[in-house]
Amino acid sequence: MNYKLIAAFTLSLLSLCNIGSAQKLITDIPYVENGHERQVLDIYTLESAVDGRLPVLFWVHGGGWQAGDKSDVALKPKVLTERGFVFVSTNYRLLPDVEMGVLIRDVAKSLGWVHRNIAEYGGDPTRIFVGGHSAGAQLAALICIDDRYLKEEGVTFDVLKGCVPVDGDTYDIPKIIMTAEFRQTLYGGKMFTLGHRQKFGNDPEKHVDFSAVTHVAKNKGIPPFLLLYFSGHPDTRAQAQRLEAVLKEADIPARAYGKQDTNHSRLNNDLGNPDDPATQEFFKFLDALIDRK
Numbered sequence: 001m002n003y004k005l006i007a008a009f010t011l012s013l014l015s016l017c018n019i020g021s022a023q024k025l026i027t028d029i030p031y032v033e034n035g036h037e038r039q040v041l042d043i044y045t046l047e048s049a050v051d052g053r054l055p056v057l058f059w060v061h062g063g064g065w066q067a068g069d070k071s072d073v074a075l076k077p078k079v080l081t082e083r084g085f086v087f088v089s090t091n092y093r094l095l096p097d098v099e100m101g102v103l104i105r106d107v108a109k110s111l112g113w114v115h116r117n118i119a120e121y122g123g124d125p126t127r128i129f130v131g132g133h134s135a136g137a138q139l140a141a142l143i144c145i146d147d148r149y150l151k152e153e154g155v156t157f158d159v160l161k162g163c164v165p166v167d168g169d170t171y172d173i174p175k176i177i178m179t180a181e182f183r184q185t186l187y188g189g190k191m192f193t194l195g196h197r198q199k200f201g202n203d204p205e206k207h208v209d210f211s212a213v214t215h216v217a218k219n220k221g222i223p224p225f226l227l228l229y230f231s232g233h234p235d236t237r238a239q240a241q242r243l244e245a246v247l248k249e250a251d252i253p254a255r256a257y258g259k260q261d262t263n264h265s266r267l268n269n270d271l272g273n274p275d276d277p278a279t280q281e282f283f284k285f286l287d288a289l290i291d292r293k
Contacts, residue, residue: 022047023081031113036093041110042070044077044087049122055290056123058111059089062134065103065199066095075272086123088114100200100210104149107139112153129162129286133268137168145222146215157221162289164282166228167267169235171243173200173207176235213246224253226285228278230267231258257281
C-alpha cells in the first residue's frame with residue numbers, strides 16, 4: 001500500500017473540505033490567573049469550528065527545560081487544523097528559575113485549563129491528544145503516565161486519547177544519566193554543569209520519580225502511545241524502545257517508530273509533511289483513535 005499517496009490525497013481532500021474555513025490563532029491566553037508571563041498558551045482553530053466538536057492536540061515544546069517557546073510548532077498547527085483538530089501549544093516556566101516539579105505542574109495546569117475551556121474554541125474536552133518534542137516529549141509522557149499531576153487539576157486519564165512523544169531521551173532518567181556518565185568516563189570530555197543529573201534535582205529518588213517508566217501500571221487508564229525517534233541517535237532510540245517495552249508489559253498499546261535520514265530537530269519540524277514517514281505514522285495513530293469516546 002502506498003501510504004505517501006494516501007496521505008497526500010487525504011491532505012488534499014481535507015484542504016478542499018476546509019476552503020472558506022480559515023485558521024484562527026488566539027495567542028498568549030493565560031492558564032493561571034495572575035500568573036507568570038510564561039504561563040500562557042496559544043490556540044489554533046478554525047473560524048467555522050463548532051463548540052465542543054473537534055479533537056484536540058495539546059503540544060509541549062522542547063528546549064532542554066531551559067529554553068524554547070510555544071511558537072516552535074512548524075507545520076503542525078496548519079496541517080492538524082486542516083485535518084479537523086484544535087491545536088494548542090503551551091509555554092511553561094523554565095529551569096533554573098523553577099525546579100522540575102514546578103515546571104511539570106505548569107504543563108499539567110495548562111492541560112487542565114484546556115480541558116475546562118477548550119469547548120469555547122471548538123475543541124472536545126473529552127478527546128485530547130498530548131505530544132511534545134525533546135524535553136517536551138518527557139513532559140508529555142510523564143503527565144500521560146503519572147496521574148498525580150493531572151489529578152491535581154481535576155483531569156482524569158479517560159479524556160486522553162493518545163500520547164505522541166517525539167525524540168525524548170529521558171523517559172528513564174537514571175539510565176540516561178548512567179549512560180552519559182559512563183560515556184564521559186570512557187571517552188573523556190567536559191560534562192555539562194547542568195546535565196540531566198542536575199536538571200532533575202540532583203537526587204536519585206527524584207530521578208526515579210520524574211521517569212515515566214516508573215509510573216507505568218495496568219488499569220490506570222494510560223492512553224496509547226506512539227513514540228517517534230531519530231533512529232541514528234542511540235540515546236533516543238534506547239529510551240523510546242525502553243518506554244515502549246514497559247508500556248507493552250502493562251498491556252498499554254505502544255509503538256516506537258524510528259526514522260532514518262533525519263536529525264533531532266528535523267524529525268520534529270517535518271511532522272505534517274505528507275511525504276514524511278514519521279508523519280504517516282503520526283496520522284495513522286491519530287486516525288485510529290480519533291473516534292474513541
